[in-house]
Amino acid sequence: MISKKLLPSSLFLSTVLALSACGGTSLLNLEAAATELSTKLGNYLSELTTSAAFNSTSLPNLFNEKFLDGGFTKADIVNSLTANSAALGTNPDLSLFPMATVTNAKLSGCDGNNVCTLNGTLTNSDAETTSVEFSTKVLVSLGVVYFYGDQSSISSI
Amino acid sequence: MSKKFALRHTTVAVASLIGLISVATVQIATAAEKASTKPAGTYVTGDFHNHSTCSDGSISMQKLIDKSVKTFGLDWFVQADHGGSSARNCTLREDPFEPVAPALGLTNSSAGPFPPATYPTGGQPASTLKGPNQSWESTLPGGRAAIKGDGTANPKAMWRWQEIQEFQYKVTEDESRARQKPIWIGLEQNAPGHEHVSMVVLQGQRPWPQSGVSGNANLQAQYEYCFDRSDTDTSRGAENQWDCSVAGTTSTDALDATARKIKGTNASATPDLGHRKTIEGLKWLKEKAPTTSYFVPAHLERAGVYNPTGNRGFNIEHLRNFNNTAPDIAFGFESMPGHQAADTRGEYAPNRGASLANPNGGIDSVGLGTFGGTGIYAAKIGGVWDALLGEGRKWWFFASSDYHNRGSFGADQRESNQDFYPGEYQKDYVMARKGTNNLSAEAIIDGLRSGNSFAVSGDLIDRLAFVACAANPALPRAAFKALVEKAAANAALKNGEVRINGCATMGEKLVVAPGADVVVAIAVRDPQGKNFSPYSFPNPSLKQIGITQPLDAPVLDHIDVIGGNVTGFVSPTDLAKYAGQEGTAAASNTSAGIKKVFNSTNWTATADGLRVMSYRIPAVKVSQYVRLRGTNLPASTPFETDANGNPLNDYDLLPYFDPSKTLAEQPGKVTCAEAACPAHMRTINGVKYSSYDVAAWADLWFYSNPVYIEVTNSVKVVGAK
Numbered sequence: 051m052i053s054k055k056l057l058p059s060s061l062f063l064s065t066v067l068a069l070s071a072c073g074g075t076s077l078l079n080l081e082a083a084a085t086e087l088s089t090k091l092g093n094y095l096s097e098l099t100t101s102a103a104f105n106s107t108s109l110p111n112l113f114n115e116k117f118l119d120g121g122f123t124k125a126d127i128v129n130s131l132t133a134n135s136a137a138l139g140t141n142p143d144l145s146l147f148p149m150a151t152v153t154n155a156k157l158s159g160c161d162g163n164n165v166c167t168l169n170g171t172l173t174n175s176d177a178e179t180t181s182v183e184f185s186t187k188v189l190v191s192l193g194v195v196y197f198y199g200d201q202s203s204i205s206s207i
Numbered sequence: 208m209s210k211k212f213a214l215r216h217t218t219v220a221v222a223s224l225i226g227l228i229s230v231a232t233v234q235i236a237t238a239a240e241k242a243s244t245k246p247a248g249t250y251v252t253g254d255f256h257n258h259s260t261c262s263d264g265s266i267s268m269q270k271l272i273d274k275s276v277k278t279f280g281l282d283w284f285v286q287a288d289h290g291g292s293s294a295r296n297c298t299l300r301e302d303p304f305e306p307v308a309p310a311l312g313l314t315n316s317s318a319g320p321f322p323p324a325t326y327p328t329g330g331q332p333a334s335t336l337k338g339p340n341q342s343w344e345s346t347l348p349g350g351r352a353a354i355k356g357d358g359t360a361n362p363k364a365m366w367r368w369q370e371i372q373e374f375q376y377k378v379t380e381d382e383s384r385a386r387q388k389p390i391w392i393g394l395e396q397n398a399p400g401h402e403h404v405s406m407v408v409l410q411g412q413r414p415w416p417q418s419g420v421s422g423n424a425n426l427q428a429q430y431e432y433c434f435d436r437s438d439t440d441t442s443r444g445a446e447n448q449w450d451c452s453v454a455g456t457t458s459t460d461a462l463d464a465t466a467r468k469i470k471g472t473n474a475s476a477t478p479d480l481g482h483r484k485t486i487e488g489l490k491w492l493k494e495k496a497p498t499t500s501y502f503v504p505a506h507l508e509r510a511g512v513y514n515p516t517g518n519r520g521f522n523i524e525h526l527r528n529f530n531n532t533a534p535d536i537a538f539g540f541e542s543m544p545g546h547q548a549a550d551t552r553g554e555y556a557p558n559r560g561a562s563l564a565n566p567n568g569g570i571d572s573v574g575l576g577t578f579g580g581t582g583i584y585a586a587k588i589g590g591v592w593d594a595l596l597g598e599g600r601k602w603w604f605f606a607s608s609d610y611h612n613r614g615s616f617g618a619d620q621r622e623s624n625q626d627f628y629p630g631e632y633q634k635d636y637v638m639a640r641k642g643t644n645n646l647s648a649e650a651i652i653d654g655l656r657s658g659n660s661f662a663v664s665g666d667l668i669d670r671l672a673f674v675a676c677a678a679n680p681a682l683p684r685a686a687f688k689a690l691v692e693k694a695a696a697n698a699a700l701k702n703g704e705v706r707i708n709g710c711a712t713m714g715e716k717l718v719v720a721p722g723a724d725v726v727v728a729i730a731v732r733d734p735q736g737k738n739f740s741p742y743s744f745p746n747p748s749l750k751q752i753g754i755t756q757p758l759d760a761p762v763l764d765h766i767d768v769i770g771g772n773v774t775g776f777v778s779p780t781d782l783a784k785y786a787g788q789e790g791t792a793a794a795s796n797t798s799a800g801i802k803k804v805f806n807s808t809n810w811t812a813t814a815d816g817l818r819v820m821s822y823r824i825p826a827v828k829v830s831q832y833v834r835l836r837g838t839n840l841p842a843s844t845p846f847e848t849d850a851n852g853n854p855l856n857d858y859d860l861l862p863y864f865d866p867s868k869t870l871a872e873q874p875g876k877v878t879c880a881e882a883a884c885p886a887h888m889r890t891i892n893g894v895k896y897s898s899y900d901v902a903a904w905a906d907l908w909f910y911s912n913p914v915y916i917e918v919t920n921s922v923k924v925v926g927a928k
Binding site for chain 1: 242243244245247676677678679680681682683684685686687689690691693694697706707708709710711717718719720721722723724823825917919920
């Protein structure tokens with residue numbers, strides 16, 4: 051019953067995309083959606099201070115079920131978070147992993163499958179500032195943007 | 208209607224979010240935030256093993272220091288003569304020595320060609336009975352009577368403890384403060400039961416940036432009296448009246464009642480006594496200077512395997528004993544020795560010490576030679592060093608010049624068929640965390656102890672950032688890789704380290720959950736321009752494989768990432784695993800190997816001279832380590848590297864010892880056919896062979912210390928923080 055349609059790319063210049071959902075028409079600002087995705091990513095990561103937070107589904111829910119990035123699946127993400135949760139509970143020296151800020155998130159290049167490219171800037175500011183531009187694939191589904199990965203089963207690194 | 212209203216509100220709210228906070232801030236309170244809280248630091252270059260005429264060197268302390276920190280630009284310097292005694296007064300400078308080159312009519316400044324193209328044959332004189340070759344007895348106001356302690360020689364030799372305490376320390380402090388660089392005095396200990404150890408007691412010394420009241424090297428002098436094998440003085444340091452007993456000692460019974468020290472060493476009647484005495488010395492250091500001393504076995508393969516009834520080399524059990532006794536003092540080895548321009552590189556050889564008169568009287572160096580200028584203990588993958596790292600020990604790699612002289616060349620000539628000056632060929636790069644303060648000796652010793660260091664020959668690289676980071680599972684993999692690579696590149700450009708939580712660098716450990724991916728990132732700088740080689744003709748070793756590359760402008764060919772598993776400390780009671788010569792199970796780590804090779808095909812060369820690269824260790828299950836080595840020589844360079852890029856035995860350039868011939872007559876393997884090949888090359892039947900300094904400049908390496916990766920449900924890496 052749910053239908054969705056991407057408008058011609060020219061309309062992306064206005065960053066406004068019309069989507070139809072549940073029989074009605076709604077407006078979704080993809081720029082905002084991209085930022086929202088990044089914000090949620092940041093928020094959920096920032097909550098990873100307890101074992102319970104690592105076991106929350108909030109962070110994994112940002113990833114599409116078909117997420118695949120250099121051989122890394124959504125299940126791998128869940129497993130990694132679970133493993134860190136368990137390790138955190140037993141080893142206070144756990145290094146965890148580097149964090150980053152995501153800025154300037156923008157969507158472009160959506161295809162007929164509603165797969166778009168999210169471009170942004172990844173920055174770590176722990177002691178010095180390190181920033182890189184990056185892009186990744188996201189999937190727009192039911193007005194929600196999910197991480198989708200490069201859909202490659204082979205790691206390039 | 209209400210739904211549309213809600214969506215519009217959502218849009219407005221998100222738009223406001225973009226305007227106000229377009230940043231999705233990710234700040235996690237990690238369990239181990241040490242990376243970001245480390246004080247900033249930089250890598251500084253230095254040397255801690257070299258000689259003046261106060262032992263068997265050839266120049267004054269002042270000239271040695273000048274060459275090291277001025278001519279060759281080292282940031283810090285430790286003067287470290289042998290223990291024992293010496294008749295010569297190394298505090299008498301050559302006349303003139305400063306500045307050396309202009310005195311000879313040559314340019315030696317930042318404005319002119321540097322280093323100068325040529326020096327006149329003979330160079331700066333330090334002739335017999337002149338300058339620092341004059342005796343203490345003839346130059347001290349008090350003459351022979353001013354020389355303390357035992358001794359009947361004529362002229363009377365001065366014990367090193369007196370040289371250090373009363374004469375040499377003052378020179379180092381004056382030079383340090385005048386040059387505004389940390390310069391202090393140490394010792395190349397003739398270690399009882401072994402050959403040599405580079406060591407320092409900084410306690411009491413007050414080099415720059417300290418000012419005002421002078422310090423002293425009393426503890427350094429006392430250590431020499433108490434624990435140097437060649438110091439047979441029994442005077443207790445004359446008026447010092449030292450007592451060498453150590454709290455908690457197990458060897459009190461061996462203390463000589465008069466000398467108040469253990470006088471014996473390894474001998475038939477007293478097997479292993481010397482090693483016990485050396486261990487006592489470590490206990491003494493731990494008691495007197497727990498954070499301001501170090502103890503680093505030097506050229507430890509050179510004198511062969513350990514001999515319980517003699518004073519020779521070190522087996523792995525001795526290194527373990529040292530490290531077990533004082534892990535914050537005995538934390539590494541000089542497996543890249545000095546004497547790199549000698550006829551047998553590093554002075555490592557089979558049947559070492561044999562002569563025409565005694566053709567079978569020599570001792571085999573362990574490994575029978577160096578390998579790309581490094582001893583087999585570190586050069587052999589899976590060997591002694593990997594065995595120690597496989598225990599998770601704090602055991603780091605260092606290089607030294609061991610400068611004595613330039614063989615048949617003068618002190619100011621650029622050729623050498625014996626040694627290179629400190630900083631001329633080898634450098635130890637050490638992380639010094641000085642913050643906004645001046646560089647200090649304490650910061651350097653802390654850096655040495657930390658393992659955050661690397662050693663380089665021939666200026667093959669001059670910057671290195673080497674880091675392992677736990678992969679963030681929620682960030683795009685390519686983006687995360689790019690972030691870590693960028694951090695490494697930024698760090699290398701600043702001559703610093705990556706300081707990101709969730710990452711660890713050399714000497715540190717990364718603690719990860721089982722199954723974590725780890726991204727290893729490396730950024731090195733291959734310095735542009737020339738190194739200190741006086742030769743610009745093509746590298747003879749590379750010429751064999753069709754590569755024309757000036758000897759004074761080496762290019763990094765590749766980097767090997769070497770890794771191995773950590774299985775925990777071996778118990779001293781498990782002798783089969785704890786003790787043994789090179790090649791035995793006790794001295795091996797069979798899990799070690801080359802995990803990745805980077806070269807121009809898979810690293811990124813940036814405009815600022817960096818080479819940036821990374822790779823992922825997927826799903827780590829066991830505790831392990833990674834370390835780096837790099838070279839200017841491709842794999843399968845004849846007589847230099849094997850098919851896997853491992854360095855071959857340098858002695859094979861001198862393929863056999865024929866006792867009927869002098870060393871200079873031994874044939875070589877790599878011809879030096881360029882017209883500019885110098886006359887001192889080994890020449891057989893009119894053919895010059897790459898040898899001496901040319902062979903050294905042709906074959907360059909760097910070694911990093913390891914980054915440990917500890918998996919939380921695997922073996923704990925005890926030696927790293």
